[in-house]
Amino acid sequence: MSLSIEYIPATSPVHKLHALTKLAGALTVLTLSMLMGTPVPLVILQLALLGIAAVANVHQELLGAMKGLLKVAVVLIVLQVLFYSEGTALVPLFAGLAITDQGILFGVTMALRMLVIVSSFLLFLMTTPTRSTVLSLVEYLKVPYDYAFLFITALRFIPTFIEEVHLIRQAQEARAHDFSGGAFSRVRSLFPLALPLVSISLKRAERMAMAMETRGFGLPGRTHYRLEAPEAGDFLMMLLMVLAVVIISLFL
Amino acid sequence: MDVFPAGHPLLQAQQLKHTFRTGRCALQSVNVTIHAGEMVAIIGRNGAGKTTLTKHFNGLLKPTAGTVLVGGQDTRRVSVAQLARTVSYVFQNPDHQIFHGRLFDEVAFGPRNLGLSGKELDQRVASALDAVNLAAYVDRDPAELSRGQRKRATIASVLAMKTPVLILDEPTSGQDYQESRQIMAILQQLHQQGHTILLITHDMELVQEQAQRVLVLGDGQLLLDGSPDELFRQASLLQIAGLRRPPIIDLQHRLEELGLTASVPTAESLAAALASRIQQGPSVHVDPTPGRNAACP
Numbered sequence: 001m002s003l004s005i006e007y008i009p010a011t012s013p014v015h016k017l018h019a020l021t022k023l024a025g026a027l028t029v030l031t032l033s034m035l036m037g038t039p040v041p042l043v044i045l046q047l048a049l050l051g052i053a054a055v056a057n058v059h060q061e062l063l064g065a066m067k068g069l070l071k072v073a074v075v076l077i078v079l080q081v082l083f084y085s086e087g088t089a090l091v092p093l094f095a096g097l098a099i100t101d102q103g104i105l106f107g108v109t110m111a112l113r114m115l116v117i118v119s120s121f122l123l124f125l126m127t128t129p130t131r132s133t134v135l136s137l138v139e140y141l142k143v144p145y146d147y148a149f150l151f152i153t154a155l156r157f158i159p160t161f162i163e164e165v166h167l168i169r170q171a172q173e174a175r176a177h178d179f180s181g182g183a184f185s186r187v188r189s190l191f192p193l194a195l196p197l198v199s200i201s202l203k204r205a206e207r208m209a210m211a212m213e214t215r216g217f218g219l220p221g222r223t224h225y226r227l228e229a230p231e232a233g234d235f236l237m238m239l240l241m242v243l244a245v246v247i248i249s250l251f252l
Numbered sequence: 253m254d255v256f257p258a259g260h261p262l263l264q265a266q267q268l269k270h271t272f273r274t275g276r277c278a279l280q281s282v283n284v285t286i287h288a289g290e291m292v293a294i295i296g297r298n299g300a301g302k303t304t305l306t307k308h309f310n311g312l313l314k315p316t317a318g319t320v321l322v323g324g325q326d327t328r329r330v331s332v333a334q335l336a337r338t339v340s341y342v343f344q345n346p347d348h349q350i351f352h353g354r355l356f357d358e359v360a361f362g363p364r365n366l367g368l369s370g371k372e373l374d375q376r377v378a379s380a381l382d383a384v385n386l387a388a389y390v391d392r393d394p395a396e397l398s399r400g401q402r403k404r405a406t407i408a409s410v411l412a413m414k415t416p417v418l419i420l421d422e423p424t425s426g427q428d429y430q431e432s433r434q435i436m437a438i439l440q441q442l443h444q445q446g447h448t449i450l451l452i453t454h455d456m457e458l459v460q461e462q463a464q465r466v467l468v469l470g471d472g473q474l475l476l477d478g479s480p481d482e483l484f485r486q487a488s489l490l491q492i493a494g495l496r497r498p499p500i501i502d503l504q505h506r507l508e509e510l511g512l513t514a515s516v517p518t519a520e521s522l523a524a525a526l527a528s529r530i531q532q533g534p535s536v537h538v539d540p541t542p543g544r545n546a547a548c549p
Contacts, residue, residue, distance in 0.1 A: 164348070167343065167345070167348045168348045168349070170307070170312045170332075170343070171341075171343045171348045171349035172349060173312065173332040173333060173336070174310055174312060174332065174336055174340060174341040174343070175336060175340070175349065175361055175362035175365060175409065175410070175413070176333045176336035176337065176362055176365035176366050176413070177333065177361070177365055178331075178333050178365070191351065192349075192351050192361070195351035196347060196348055196349065196350060196351045199347065199350075199351070199395070200347050200348070203347070
């Protein structure tokens with residue numbers, strides 16, 4: 001599963017939009033997907049997101065991520081279908097459970113909703129430099145810088161973690177450790193992977209904190225080298241988003 | 253231990269290519285055969301493909317084209333755990349492998365995976381810790397050790413597996429002079445016992461003193477496969493590989509230009525050659541390259 005959540009540099013109308021606009025866009029999609037209770041509008045919404053991704057030239061990455069999300073979607077559908085009891089029973093199952101028509105509908109809707117929400121946020125992250133995100137969070141949404149930094153660092157370190165997991169896995173395999181095995185032994189066999197990962201990560205966090213403090217992190221009166229203000233186009237987009245939410249909530 | 257007779261081709265890379273998923277070509281058509289009992293140094297700039305090459309020799313990486321044979325077996329058909337019986341590998345960063353709360357268990361991890369237990373295990377762990385001078389720390393938590401000590405602990409954990417081939421990724425990095433000497437002495441000893449040793453290093457002195465054979469990698473290609481002597485005679489190659497000859501070799505070559513030859517590049521033999529020349533007196537006039545003084549009238 002390739003879940004790309006890194007910024008992909010490019011010059012496109014989507015990339016040019018202000019971070020705040022794109023964040024508002026992702027939140028709009030979130031709201032819309034909550035308003036929509038049937039699969040068809042959600043599919044249309046997803047297609048629209050793919051269209052925006054194509055304009056931003058990140059559709060390849062988004063499609064790759066969607067492929068990975070499909071597995072999660074299938075699990076969601078199966079769970080809903082199994083445990084949703086309302087509606088007409090189509091296939092009776094054990095212990096009073098049954099596959100119902102509404103269960104299937106509900107499961108598919110949930111899965112699509114998940115897909116739409118995750119896609120919209122991925123789209124936001126892929127087309128917005130993290131620096132701009134932090135800046136707009138701090139400057140316009142008045143999020144304390146420490147929290148904005150925390151958010152960004154968490155994202156930044158995911159690829160590093162993955163790299164680390166690979167290396168540790170290799171180091172243990174080189175000592176004839178077998179990571180496969182039955183369910184119970186599998187959990188046990190993960191210790192040689194999990195323990196070094198935790199210890200390395202803690203050490204890194206400590207080192208990073210020290211390095212940041214030596215460079216004056218946390219001093220009051222923080223200024224920004226670069227300021228980005230929303231432009232006319234951004235306000236227009238945000239207006240359209242509000243309109244979309246209002247209209248769709250009236251019609252659905 | 254020694255199931256392979258000396259000189260037996262043990263590690264073979266044939267037309268080995270490796271392309272990472274990112275599309276970066278890390279190795280392009282590398283052909284190399286390492287024989288049993290050899291001590292080989294692998295050098296080159298960071299990112300030249302040294303680690304990628306050695307990781308093919310214990311199956312951690314599989315070739316994207318070409319083949320790698322370990323003891324005659326195609327690495328694509330054998331699991332890493334299986335290959336670990338033949339080839340062991342010390343990683344650059346000790347923290348990528350250490351996870352036990354007691355040094356004994358950390359060192360015993362590999363041998364236990366190989367199915368050892370009881371007296372034999374105790375004895376192997378003890379002698380491995382002895383070899384790296386950490387016997388006194390056997391019951392300590394590895395996290396309490398210094399980084400240099402942890403590195404040696406990882407070497408011990410591999411020594412205890414007693415595999416015919418040992419691969420070490422920068423074994424002397426992060427060690428002080430004495431510690432790196434000690435590590436080299438251990439490796440030399442293992443080599444004499446018949447182990448095949450591959451080491452990745454940036455330490456030219458180490459290459460000069462220890463290795464019989466040097467592989468120079470640059471941009472994923474094998475630029476040289478020869479003796480340290482051959483390497484030190486190729487200034488352009490050294491430049492490409494981002495390396496400098498050790499000062500003693502520099503001195504030897506400078507003296508050679510002046511007609512002074514020493515058979516082996518050691519401080520002692522060079523000093524002896526110089527002394528005998530001085531004793532001979534200025535009978536043979538050698539025109540030294542004009543130094544700084546030559547410019548002054």
